[in-house]
Amino acid sequence: MDDEELLARFLGGDRDAFRTLVLRYQTVLVQIARYYVNSTATAEDVAQDTWIAVLKGAERFEGRASFKTWLFRIVANRARSTGTREKRQIPVDPTDPVAGDRFNVEGMWKEPPASFADLLADNQANAQLAAAVRAAIVELPDIQRSVVTLRDVEGLSTSEVASLLDLSEANARVILHRARAHIRELLERVAKGDR
Amino acid sequence: MALVKDINCREAVRLIGDYLEGRLPRRERRRLERHLAGCDACSAYLAQMRATIALTGHVGPEDLSQKALDDLMDVFDRFQSDDDGTNGMA
DSSP states (O other), X not given: OOHHHHHHHHHTTOHHHHHHHHHHHHHHXXXXXXXXXXXXXXXXXXXXXXXXXXXXXXXXXXXXXXXXXXXXXXXXXXXXXXXXXXXXXXXXOOSOSSOGGGBOTTSOBSXXXXXXXXXXXXXXXXXXXXXXXXXXXXXXXXXXXXXXXXXXXXXXXXXXXXXXXXXXXXXXXXXXXXXHHHHHHHHHHHHTTOO | XXXXXXXXXXXHHHHHHHHHTTOSOHHHHHHHHHHHHHOHHHHXXXXXXXXXXXXXXXXXXXXXXXXXXXXXXXXXXXXXXXSOOOOOOO
C-alpha cells in the first residue's frame, strides 16, 4: 500500500496504517530534526510533533509533492524554527573519497579495487552486504549519514536533500560522495573477506 | 602515451562523485570517460560505487525502538479518544 493511501487511512482512524508509516519514517524524521537541534531528545519531540500536526490536520497533504517529501519538509521546518542549534558551518571536506595510500606517486591505483560482482550474485553474501551497509551508515559522521540516507535510502533528489539540510547542492554532492565512498570501502573489505 | 590533458586514477576517483549524480561538466565528463575507457581499475571503482548505491537503496530505514513505536502509538490512541476522527486530508 502506498504512503498516500496509508495517510488517508490513518486520518480515518486506522491504527495499523499509522503504525506502518511510523515504522517507515520515524527514524528518518528524527535524523533530519537532529541535524537542526542540539539533542536527540529534542529531535524526537520535533518528530512526534510532526505526526501530531499531521493527525490534527494542522498540516494538510495536498499531493503537490510525494508524501515523504512533504513529511520531511514539515519536520525540517519545525526543527529549524525550534532552532536550538547554532547555524552549522559545513566545511568542504578536503580529503579524497579514497585514501591516498591506495595510489602510487603517479596517482595510479597500487592495487585495483576488488570486484563485488561475485558477492552480488550470491544471495547469502547479499544479506551480509546489506548488514555491512547498515553498519557503515551508522558509523558515518552525522551530516554524511543524513545526506546518504535521504539520497540513497529514501531516494530523494540531491536538490531536495540540499534544501532539507540547508546545504548548497555542490556541497551536498561532495558530502554524498564521501559517504558513498566510505560505504564502498567497507563493502570492499567484506568482498575481500576482511570484515 | 598519456596526453598532457589526461587525468590519473586519483583525479578520476574525485570526478566520479559528480559523474554519478549526472552533474559533471561536459569537458570533465569527456576526460573521465576517456580515462575509464583505458583503465580497468577505475572502471571497477565505478562499478563498486554503482553497486554500493544500489545496495544502500535496499537496506530500508533503520529499525525503530519498541519504546519509540509504543510512544507514538499512545499519541495516536490519545488523539483518537479526544477527537471524533475528523480527517486532516485536504
